[in-house]
Amino acid sequence: MGLTYQSTGKLANREAFDVPVSANEPVIALAGNPNTGKSTVFNALTGLRQHTGNWPGKTVLQTKGIFIHEGQQYTLVDLPGTYSLLANSVDEQVARDFICFAKPDATIVVVDATCLERNLNLALQVMEITEQVVLCVNLIDEARRRKLNIDTGALTRALGIPVVATAARSKEGLPQLLESTAKVVWKKIKPRPNLVQYIPEVEAAVSLLEPKVKALLGNDINPRWISLRLLDGDITLIKALEKFYGQQKVKSVREVFA
Amino acid sequence: MSLPSSLGQLVEEAQRLSGPLQNTIRDSIVNSIYTTAESIAAGAVTTGDPERTDWDRKIDNILTSPVWGFPIMLGLLVLVFWVTITGANIPSAMLAEGLFWIEARLTDFFMAVNAPAWLHGFLVLGVYRSLAWVVSVMLPPMAIFFPMFTLLEDSGYLPRVAFNLDRFFKKAGAHGKQALTMSMGFGCNAAGIIACRVIDSPRERLIATLTNVFVPCNGRFPTLIALAMIFVGGSVALSLAGAVATLAVAGLVVLGIAITLFVSWLLSKTLLKGTPSSFTLELPPYRRPQIAQVILRSMLDRTIFVLTRAMIIAAPAGGIIWILANTHIGDTSILAALAGWLDPFAQHMGLDGFILTAFILGLPANEIVLPILIMSYVSGGAMMELDSLAALRQLLVDQHGWTWLTALCTMIFILCHWPCGTTLFTIQKEQHRWRWTLLAVAIPTAMGIILCITVNYLAQGLGLI
Amino acid sequence: MYGSTTLNSAPVGSFVLVKEVNAEGLTRRRLLDLGLVPGTRVEVIRRSPVGDPIAFNIRGAVIALRQEESSKVTVIDS
């Protein structure tokens, strides 16, 4: 039964997001809290001029651009800034759906070096969906100005993913960011994200639900993450799953929520 | 273990597992993520100077203080307009002089090759002249206004404006981020309407969309400025003219904000009933803008973009208007006939038929309202070179009987009338409902008509004119 | 130990600890996602010139909340 879902082509959903479907044309997503410099990174890499500015929420469209690195063309997508991916707002759904269903070859999470704690919250959530993550600790110049010292080595160890410090406005660190990202895309580095451990009750429920998710949906989308969202009662994700994995089972879901 | 065969069963299973503890699970999930983030951050960040003064706090103490918050906001508004108006004056005049010198040479050329009069009229007096007007009137103020606005945007001041004003928007049943979408509207209402996407609640997004036009965009500023210079500024000594005109424009903007709040309130009490949704606003740290970059970017991205759009619309529109003004049915031109027909109503509003016609024909872009008006005034009458505000004053006052009241009513109608074609198109695209697009036309138009009639009769009744 | 109050009535300049969020549905989710989970230390930074909203330092970011939301968060003095 569940095979109907699994048989969907791995990257087929990308079409719905209007990004290249072929495995030879990698897609990279930029996620992050609002105002952390995503659009600045995007502009610096693609040479485009996406609207930047110092107020949260100015990037309202999901914008894509291309850049070439060592002869290879990449598509870069600038997602709207969100504090989380728990889908309480349209922005959060847009960002989540892209990471979850378009399955970018790498996701760069841009975080504000001066406010790491809040920003890591989102990074940890992205890591639950995909392993292909690079952390871009941006605004490092601001952090320096405030005499904050960021130990990227410690971050790499704690998170299990590549970490690069950048100051996107002055293009500092961007070559390193590109290099790490390309390595992740081509699997030359395989990030091993250290996932958040939840309280025992939650972990127990997850371990019961996860095999069932796997049986129905396969491994295409991280089953642990889907289990968590289902336990969480995230209706928007269920709707998105219906949308991207065919309409056959819509009725039974409606019945549950009736 | 039974395996689920559908999403529905999976969801059922999850609900069975989480049971009545849904809220607890949810809380604990968020809690665990934040706790993890906290400990990772603690292990990676060391601060070298914990005693460092927090400049952001100090700046906010002033910019959002109960005493200084509002005066500074108003002061910045006035400052931006003042720099724009006084700074644009001379380059505008120089541009106009240059462009009309070229017009004269073009005319010479058409004479020399014995071109037919209609061709010269269409191309030079129609297409070229309206282009020249649009460029000389719009370019300098935009080239000054946009960089200044971008500096404000980049520094982080806009969220503070939203913070200061939120209470009023809440009272009006609107979203606090409407202050942000309004700020974007200063550049271009279509951009402001796209920015409305930052508002999550559909009801409040619609309110913000329908009222965005009450913020005068860049296509309307130059006209407001020109009229203010001629009529408000013209009545005082030259040295003061810029300052007085600035206050007039700033006053009009404040009026626009007041109307926005009023209409938002009205909408949320009638058509779009509801309580304000939750609202969170981040006040980001101030950042020093990169001045050179800002100027370059705002020139390229905004100024050139808006100007190009205006020129693309102005060129054919100019030609068409020239045809309308010079095609005669009986012994009046089509334009004059239209104006004559609108005149009785326009008079109630303190305008005249030509002014109202110009607004109607200016639907494609607000930038061309004034050029249309000038063209319809000068066609038929004696040709003149409109290369300065003095010449414009002469045309309006001496030849067409404008008073300060005419100017005031025109300025009010510039602030409150239907959105331009691009903006309407954007509204339709964002809201997908004809009724909202129509409402976006009806609301400001009704506001404008009511205000103009009131002001007109009030001024006449009080014997002010 | 001091008594508990709600976030909107904590005085400007004070530090408080989040005890619980008394909201349901979307509002609850949003407040939690902002980082207002139990035990979080919050600084009350300032009120807007007209009293509402109020700006708080929540986990390193300055965030303004309207009364409607901040009154749903129970806190204790820190």
Ligand SMILES: Nc1nc2c(ncn2[C@@H]2O[C@H](COP(=O)(O)OP(=O)(O)O)[C@@H](O)[C@H]2O)c(=O)[nH]1
């Ligand atoms: N000092 C500094 N400012 C930056 C840096 N990157 C971005 N900014 C500024 O931060 C603000 C937000 O950037 P933006 O790219 O619009 O953020 P987004 O919301 O994540 O797309 C803008 O004012 C940028 O100029 C950086 O590395 N250093």
Ligand SMILES: [Mg+2]
């Ligand atoms: Mg952006």
